[in-house]
Amino acid sequence: MAVLLSTLQVVRDAQHLVGGLNAFGSAYKKQMRPGGDSTAKKVMHTKTIAAECDRIVTSMLHERGDYYVIDHIIYASPDLGRGIQKFATDYGIEPEPGGPHPGFGTRNAFIGLGAQGYLEILAIDDEEPVPPSKRFLRLERRSPSRFIAWCARADRPLQETAELARAAGYDLGNVVTMSRKRPDGSLMSWHLTPFAKRDGVLPLYIDWGGTPNPATLLRPSLTLVSLTLVHPNPKRIQAIIDALGENEVAVERGSKRALLVNLSR
Numbered sequence: 001m002a003v004l005l006s007t008l009q010v011v012r013d014a015q016h017l018v019g020g021l022n023a024f025g026s027a028y029k030k031q032m033r034p035g036g037d038s039t040a041k042k043v044m045h046t047k048t049i050a051a052e053c054d055r056i057v058t059s060m061l062h063e064r065g066d067y068y069v070i071d072h073i074i075y076a077s078p079d080l081g082r083g084i085q086k087f088a089t090d091y092g093i094e095p096e097p098g099g100p101h102p103g104f105g106t107r108n109a110f111i112g113l114g115a116q117g118y119l120e121i122l123a124i125d126d127e128e129p130v131p132p133s134k135r136f137l138r139l140e141r142r143s144p145s146r147f148i149a150w151c152a153r154a155d156r157p158l159q160e161t162a163e164l165a166r167a168a169g170y171d172l173g174n175v176v177t178m179s180r181k182r183p184d185g186s187l188m189s190w191h192l193t194p195f196a197k198r199d200g201v202l203p204l205y206i207d208w209g210g211t212p213n214p215a216t217l218l219r220p221s222l223t224l225v226s227l228t229l230v231h232p233n234p235k236r237i238q239a240i241i242d243a244l245g246e247n248e249v250a251v252e253r254g255s256k257r258a259l260l261v262n263l264s265r
Contacts, residue, residue: 069152069246070227071206071213072118073261076148078141080123084109086145087121091265093221095121098214099180104194105130106139112218119222119263122148136194147259150227151192152203152246153213158191161205161244168243169236172196172205188212200257201229201237203246225262230254 077083084095098108098120105128111119124139132140137148154161162172173195181187191207198204228250231237238251252260 069154070117070224070248071151071153072113072120072215073147073224073227073259074120074122074137074149074151075146076122076137076139076143077145078124078139078143080107080109080121083121083123083145087111087119091222091263093265095221096218097183099182100125100128101136101178101180102128103130104136104178105134106136110214110218111222112215112220113222113224114220115215117213117224118215118218119224147261149198150203150249150259151206152244153206153208154245158193158205158207162193164243165240168240170197170202170240170244188214199231199237201231201259202240203244222263222265225264226250226260227262228252228260230256230258230260232257 075083075086077086087093087095093111095109095111098110100107105125106122107125108123109121111121113119122137122139124135124141132138139148158175162175165172172193174193175191176194177189178192178194179187179189188211190209190211193205196202196204227248229237229241230252232253232255234251234253241249241251
């Protein structure tokens, strides 16, 4: 039955794509007839058709869950060394160095999750005396080591995502520009919603702009099998997740808010 359903989905996707290509192919032939539009306009129409084909494919992938919305998962440990050691002990891997977040009092290390994204080990930066209230995710010395947050990337502008979230009852807060230096000295920057009222499990949102996503620069070391959001009010959380289109995560009822992260080597 599962194979049959999968086959039917592929057929529907193919029909969707072929239908879209046929429609735009007809428009293309019309534009290319002798005596039609100028060369410049023909080029413009060709680009429009190519963009629409890309939109159709992206839509297909998003509907099937092949468009990865999970950018990264954050494991917080007050001490970076201890956080790195945990994954070295549990999985026999060596996280890759990151760097400090100026103005936010934290620093990080990375573990590649392949094309899916990456895992960020977040810790207090001892070289930047920032009060806990101003640290990224309010990390404190006595904070327990745990998966504390996850970050999504959407196939739409951050402001549009913020409006969708607000309509669903989720306040993403202000969009902030953050940056840090890589170990090679180059600067990377991105836009983030670090002050989102996440209720313990809802996503932050990120837009890398022109900066390459760290996932593309990391060697794949682990695989993210699943991410589950545990919350006392799962219906509310699921409604928000559905409104935002984050179909890669599961939601479960639990007495305490938590992120259940299933990783494999």
